[in-house]
Amino acid sequence: MFIGGCLKMLTVANISLVKEKHILKNVSFELACGEILVLLGPSGAGKTSLLRCLNRLDSLDSGNVFLDGTDTRAFPITELRRRIGLIFQAPALIPDTVKKNVCVGPRLAGKNISDEVCQSLLSRVGLESEYCGRNVETLSLGERQRVALAQVLANEPDILLLDEPTSALDPTAILVVETLIQSLHNKLNTAMVLVTHNLEQAKRFNARTLVLADGEVLAEGNICKLMESNANPKLIQFFEGRMESNELKGS
């Protein structure tokens, strides 16, 4: 139940997902309380599918996922999804005010959150309280991503799954969101799984990294150490930018 002295929060054991082809093949890893795990891999590697399986938006074909030692299939699905918050690559917000979007999670559970709580959630993601009444249609992509983050934080999740949260942002906005994620992690100590295809971003997070390609785990460890090792030819291919993504292969 412990990883390096920390309590294990999430255990992924030999999970496989098959659609038209094998999307995930016997993927296993663990996530400790308050840890950031970076999931790195080329496009089409199965990173998003893996996050969707953790949140049970997709069902596994085999294997198990345990949250605090309990199989996630044993949880009521709505409770599990509140505990494992998922932030999508492209946030699909409700075409309404920022406040309405931030409050949506608790409202779905029949709770109301006060203006003060809403403002404090916005300040956590670096947005001022004046944003409460703004329509989300008027926000930039970076701001929309922050509203999506505040939306998930309103549910007070134990784990945050971030699916390429910066992929649609410009370089300045990328750094702002990365800093925000780091500071949120420092403040809240919430366990996070961050998906990226960007090697530089993975290096900037400098956290334990899981490299995924063709639905398989290629390697796991500190990104800098993984880059120094020459053990796996596929891994070297990926680090050198020579690995063709599955999406490109398909086309």
Added chain:
Amino acid sequence: MASESLLMSYGLVVGAILISLFNQLKMEREMFSSSLRATVQLIVMGFVLEAILAIEEPLYLFLILLSMCVVAGAISGKRGKEIPHSYWIAFAGIFLGSVVTFGVLYAAGVIQPEAQYAIPLGGMIIGNSMKASSLSLNRLIGELGHQRARIETLLALGASSRQAALNAVRQAVGAAMIPTVDTMKTVGLVHFPGIMTGFIIAGGSPMTAVKFQLAIMYMVAGATGITCLTVTLLAYRQCFTCDLQLIKKFSPTH
């Protein structure tokens, strides 16, 4: 109406065929065949109706109306092929809409359980319910695909299938009710409905025609409303798995 008069009115169709021929619109063959088909269909219907209207046994009337609901359900269900059990859903909506409307009209003394009333009014109720059911299914499929990202975001935040699909359901019911609502808004201003026109032509007083027309309009509005709600509320549930996942058939490209 004399047969000669009827034949003369067909002259209008002949005129349209000649215009098509003269302007090389290539519609003449289709116009001729469809007008011929309509004539044959209506003559056959006349014979069949004469036989049906002679039926006095309420059970047989019910069976005829039930078979009309089955056919309407099968046709409407095709509009929702992507939704599991769409035929049953369409049938249930059309049947419920028709039964409730008939029940209320009978209880209010507007109609009697006689073939003369039940068959033509049944045809109207079932036909309108079928249209409403088809529109509901078609729009629901479109909305679920179009709103997939939003629905999955809500599911990921802990929404139930009802909460996640609420917007799509609203859109589907709203769209399916548009023809009925617009007809009610414009009746008497833009168009004079068939029943009212027929009643006046047959020599009835305009106020009696209005009363009949109002009863028919309420009947159609009630039937389409019940059908839309029943079909949409039954259909959206089929679009989610027991793990509250939106089934894969509904993609934004649908």
